[in-house]
Amino acid sequence: MCGELRASHEGQRVTLMGWVARRRDLGQLIFIDLRDRTGLTQIVFKTDIDREIHEKAEQLRTEFVVAIEGTVLRREANTVNRNHPTGEIEVVASLLKVLNEAQTTPFPIDDNIATSEDIRLKYRYLDLRRPKMQANFRQRHEVTMAARKYLNDQGYYEIETPFLTKSTPEGARDYLVPSRFHRGKFYALPQSPQLFKQLLMVSGFDKYFQIVRCFRDEDIRADRQPEFTQIDIEHSFPHLDEFFMSIEGLIASIFATSRATLSHPFPRLSYSEAMRRYGTDKPDTRFEMEILDLGPLVGKTEFVPYRKALDTGGVVRAICAKGCAKYSRKQTDELAETAKIFGASALATIKVTSEGVQSTLEKALGKPLVVELAAATHALVGDLLLIAAGEKKVVEESLGAVRLQVARQEKLLEGPARWNFLWVTDFPMFEWSETDQRFVAMHHPFTSPVEEDIENGLIERDPGKVRAKAYDLVLNGSEIGGGSIRIHRWDVQARVFKALGLSDEEARQRFGFFLEALQYGTPPHGGIALGLDRIMTILTGEPSLRSVIAFPKTATYVDLMTESPSPVDQHQLDELGIVIKP
């Protein structure tokens, strides 16, 4: 194919089919770069060799689809193009057949050419012709093949589960599918195959996987799509260390497609430690800048905001931005803005310069304390301390966000690709939801609490303190997977439903089939779901999931190419018994 010809093919007669990537017409001499998914080859047409074919080549335009027969020739030394793998040769055409003509494309089929995202999405089939996109999807293919091979070798069966299934309103909003046979009733598209994979464990398929589409009707972000793909894994009789090891092996085989060698075992961090040190449950550990506790140091201050924070169970914490004392007022204000988005009321600064410390806290805390803070946090000349006070979670998340912003500004994430994996473990089982005024499952309601908290009645007594056997896999500050050991006893499952505020009746309606299944000999089991799209985004170095999904949707759920969603015929609605409210 086009990208494969080398000097060793000299003299061979070849047939190439592909797209005209570029035409360079020098009059009696025409070059075209012929492109297929493997790359480019230069084709030559000369009047002194074949007047007729040269005449035909004059008609060629960009993106015409052509078939060419010709002879591979080694190029003269001074005409070799070192920028292309095929640059040592060219094909002198003896036959040219135009298989199809093409209109001028709305944007060039070329990498490094900025084109707005909506135009690219409207003409996605053209966007996908670009070499970078071709490379992304080739790699995605290699990754799924590697995953299938690895999991097969480990004894997993790939088993499909239904897309038309039951709505289970816990969690994300469901996509609903109306039933024609059962007017007024609906299927839901799965948010994940969670219950089915657990039922497969009940069925005795003790190792299952599936590369499967999941659907969630929540607002889209750069790292989210309404439909996305998971590598879904579940196994029975789990041993957590062995399971982590085998998932690390899977990740290693996936990253081998990028010729990356990973060091494992991956580090583990508890949820609370991740929050305390990095202000997020998905820390980016490619750089340090950990959050520091100033509580003990400012413990005696009379400064009202800090006094109040400490007296009401809150915290005073900081990060030390290396070399950022040079930041202007505008820059520190911007960081404060970030902190405010996450709820912090202010972001104080201490700049350590060769002339001493300068701080927005100088009047409030007094110079000696400011100097002491700088010393205690080991801030050096040129460093900038950023300080927030208030409710623990707010301070953690605000400083976590500021930490990332500083890292981006200071280009701490650039340079050669680094793969910093991390298991985050020991999540709380429940989280209080202000909107719902009840506890909700932090992972999902099928996650097992730790044994001790099941036995000691903590589920009923103090749900907020129950620990879960849940874990996330984090890569470079992005959550690429999450899973848990599941509940395999129906009585425990019933207690968890109750803690979530589900009445017996509701639990029976929604999950009755599942509670019943748990009573017929369910093995202990657990698993994980890896976000394939996010893994691919990181692996290909793309800024957005959209570059690794062939036909993605916009932030408002629209497919700009097919123009879906779209209205449907009245006839279709009538059949379903659906009336559209104005």
Added chain:
RNA sequence: GGGGACGUAGCUCAGUUUGGUUAGAGCGCGUGCCUGUCACGCACGAGGUCGCGGGUUCGAGCCCCGUCGUCCCCGCCA
């Protein structure tokens, strides 16, 4: 549900600050010339609902109001 950025030629953008003659550039496209180009070169040319609607004004790409679209963030995402 909330906040922010953007929308001018096929594409990427300038022009908006301070309203004023015929709205520009690069790339692409068309035609012609060109036998060693490879982001070919040179010459000429075509190409505009300044997202859409309304308002202010003698006059709006520029000001005001509304609206649509794209992107990013908070909320949301078990």
